[in-house]
Amino acid sequence: MSHGKxxxxxxxxxxxxxxxxxxVLTELGLTYESIFLNISKQEQKSPEYLKLNPNGRVPAIIDHENDNFVLWESNAILLYLVDRYDKDHKLSAATDAEKAIQNQWLFFQASGQGPYFGQFFWFNRYHSEKVPSAIERYYKETERVYSVLNDVLTKQEWLVGDKITIADISFITWNKAAFNSILGPDYHVEEKFPAVYKWNNAMTSRPAIKLVSEIQAEVRKNAAH
Known part of the structure; x- marks a missing residue:
């Protein structure tokens, strides 16, 4: 079966x-076709999609140049992409020690930033009843995650070695959500966590990442109609 992407x-x-x-696909110059599922309509729980991802969440990828290999869980996908397609280590660690540190931060993002930020947003905005203890817990955990990052990034420019890697990139999209909506308009990340703010700006000023931001804005605009 032939695929254009x-x-x-x-x-x-x-x-x-x-x-x-x-x-990461864009940074590495890899071609892809996006299929956008309507989460509000539970399309991610359809029998067809569950054959690809039994967890019923997004994302999932199919690599058509590797025998239609299927993979889900976002940070697992990032690791797969650089292990297979980043032989020059443009976005990935090269030594065993740095790979271990890279993976450490990927686990921290997956177990800390994503869940805590998401739970704070849910309980603060969408939960059917106000649960002050849950809101307080996840707010404090959100700040704790940024405190950890800020402490490290005060001493170094990137999380691993002397360049951007997938470890850094894994935080960008949740940072965007936090800065724009999760923490609210009166929360000043640049004052509370200046090293995090500087690090995030260094990443989002990259051409590929700016391009993806523009693409996402257009996709979200079209989805709203």
């Missing part, structure tokens, strides 16, 4: 996790 990427218009995959 190397990858098929299943995602949605607004969710942070699929877009981090888009960031």
């Amino acid at each position: 190397q990858f098929t990427l299943y995602g949605d218009a607004g969710g942070p996790n699929p877009w981090k995959v888009v960031l």
